[in-house]
Structure formats: structure tokens, C-alpha cells
Amino acid sequence: MKIPAQAPGTRPAVRDIPRRWPLAGALLLLLPGPAFADSVTDWNAFADTVIAGAGAPPQQFRVIAMTQIAVHDALNSIERRYQTYTVVGAASHRASPDAAVARAAADVLRAAIPSQIPAIDAYYAASIAGLPACPAAAPGCVNQGIAAGAAAATAILQRRQLDGSATPHLPYTLAPAAGVYQPTLPTPPPPAPFPQFGNWGNLLPFAVNNNRQFAAGPAPEFNLKSRSYADEYNEVKAMGSFAVRNALPDSRESQTARYFPAGGANINAIARAVVAGKSLDRWQHARLFAMLNMAAVDAVITTFHTKYRYNFWRPYTAIRWADDGNPRTQSDPNWTSYVTTPPYPDYPCGLPSIVGAGAQVLRSYFGTDRLPYTLAAGGINRTYMRLSDTESDAVDARVYGGMHFRFGCEVGIVQSRRVGKWVHLTQLRSRHPW
DSSP states (O other): OOOOOOTTOOOTTTTOOOOOOOOOOHHHHTTSOOSSSSSHHHHHHHHHHHHGGOOOOHHHHHHHHHHHHHHHHHHHHOOOSBBOOSSOOOTTTSSSSHHHHHHHHHHHHHHGGGGHHHHHHHHHHHHTTTTTOOTSSSTTTHHHHHHHHHHHHHHHHHTTTSSSSTTOOOOOOOOOOOBBBOOOSOOOOOTTTTSOTTTGGGGGOSSSTTTTTOOOOOOOSSSTTOOOOHHHHHHHHHHHHHHHHOOOTTTHHHHHHHIIIIIITTTHHHHHHHHTTOOHHHHHHHHHHHHHHHHHHHHHHHHHHHHHEEEEHHHHHHOOOSHHHTTOOOOOTTBSSSSOOOOOOOOOOOHHHHHHHHHHHHHHTTOOOOOEEEETTTTEEEEESSSHHHHHHHHHEEEEEESOOOHHHHHHHHHHHHHHHHHHHHHHSSOOOO
């Protein structure tokens, strides 16, 4: 079921999307926010503070996925509760799990984000220095844990070495035409290519079989003369306009448009908020965060494959276009989006794809959509009672930001939920299913 286009000034119902570590102590105080439940969530939170050094969001999720897989596999080389993603040998059962987590995460982050090595080294040193002394029955436990973490990090780094990430972009040569994506202002400064991530859809997936397994087909709204396209056009024109939203900065619509790109869609932060107080142990957290980020990467791969298959134009271009052949649309050559339009095609939307994939992993893991959490982003604090509400607002964010048509964002949620279900079904299964 598709969410009906909303009349200008109205807000769609939030559930209309188908279910569908003297120095050591000081450094530990630098942990982003409060210390979380364990070393797994602490390192996940730390990664958020350095991950921008990996590049744009598609590149960031690849690095976090590798980091969380290394953490998961390191723990499971010490005690094999779940199937590992990579082939890792058995570590001593006396090895320190926290040392293993720290070394696994640090090694992947060092390799992937060399610009952040000083910060990573400092946090790693703090983590290791803060560990308790090994008991008499387990001498050398810290060094054994470090070795386990290093081995797991090496395994995932080697596996992903030739995954296609070294060449994320491709030249874009399609000529301007009605319905055809064209670069939008402002363009990234040289030498950044524009548009971007034309080759990301060909990245080696982490879990799905290929980039087409859950890819969406063409949308009815590709028919520019249809009423459904005109409804989508007129909604984003009215609701995502810079002039309209900037005049009402404190409205829910304007705050929604800013909240998600400011970090409200950070699926790792959402997951940390969801698991707080749920008494999961390190192994459980590691499995959940590894699946979460594998799903996010594979959803992005699927999304970029689809984007550059259809190359559908953005509202920025569509609304400025002189005549799209639809009598129900009226062009505006001065129209601009409230939030800067990202440099790649419209359909399907990336942010809802990430939210949809991550939310579905959480939903499948806990067996419920009702997973309340509170998260602040961009100076805006929000509480959600259901993950589907988050998904719905992620769709709204892109329409109210003026960057996307609603139908592409809805498709992003649906497509990526399927990716999330697949990852949860097929990856890191319990070795003792009873």
C-alpha cells in the first residue's frame, strides 16, 4: 500500500507506511555521551566521533560494518555463540573479551580512516589501560584478547580489500531531458566528482546475493503526465520549498526536515538508545550491531544501483523545468529546496533506505515494532514509541527538505526492510538454535 500524496499543509499519519578509558581516566571522560552498557556499545559510539573521516555516508557505513563484524568475530573466536562472518581461528577461552573488542575495532578504524589515527590510538590506549588485571587462572588474558581482535580485524579487512569501494564514482553523461536527473546546485568543490557514487551500486554486498535481489522496479510516477506524478510534484513544491520552510523554522515540518540529516537518522545511535537497559551482553550487542550495519550497507548498495538504473530527476530540477507536459504542474524557475539536495538521482531515497534497513533488523531481532527511544540531533530532541514512526518521519524529512519526491522515499523504506529481513535471517546465526 502506498502512502497517498498529502494535500499541501497537511502531515501524513506517522504509521501509514506499510509494516513495511591519571591520562586513562581523562580520556575515558571523552567518550561521546555517557558510557554505555559495555565495550561493544562504547566502541560503536566512539566510531561515530571519527567516522566522518571515512567520507560520505555510503563510505561510512561500509567502515562501521567492517568494524562491527570484526568485533563480533573476535568475541566469537573466544566463545563461539554465533556463526562468524569471516574465517577466524579459535582464541583462548581465557582471553579478555574487552581487549578483543578494542583491538578489533581500533584496527579496522585505523586502516579505514588514517586521518583519525591519533584519536583512535588514544581511545584504544585508554580502553586497554582501563581493563582489570588478569586473574591468576588466566595470565596473559589481555594480550590474548588483543591477538583475537587483531586476527578478526585482519580477516574482514582482507575480505573487503577488493570490494569496489576504491572506485565509488563514475562519469555521468545523460543529457538534460524531462524526468532525467541532472546535477543540482550547489555542486561539491573540485576535485570532487559530480554527481557522486555512480559505481556504489556495484560494490560487493555484505549479505544480499547481489544488487538486484531487492531492487525496486519502476514507479508509476515516472509517467510525468500522470495525476500521481503531479500530486507528488505539488506536495514537495509546497512543503519542501526553502521560502516556505525557512519562514516557519520551528514548525514540526521544518524541524523534521533538519532533524534527520542532522543525525536523527543515525541508525547506530538509534540502536544504542533502543538497547539501553535491555541487559544484552557483549556477544548479543556485537551480533546486533554487525547485522544492523551490514543491512545498512547492502541497502545503500541496492539503492544506488537503482538510482543509476532509472536516473530520475530531483524536485530541484523538476520544479524549475519549463514544461514537463503535465497541465497539473506549474514550474517555478526560482524554486529551491529547504535542505541542500544531495548529488545523485532521486529514486529511491538513501536516508529512508538506511532507516528502513536498520529499523527492520531491530524489529526482527526483538520481535516487535514497539521499541521506544529518545534521540537528540541538531538541537532537536525527539522520542519515538515505534520504529515505524521513525521510518515515516524519515520519509517526511526528505519531502519537507525538498530533496525527494515522496514515492521514492516510501520505496526506499519497503525495499530496505526486505534487505534487513534477509540479513537477520541469514547472517551470524546462533550455533545453538534451541
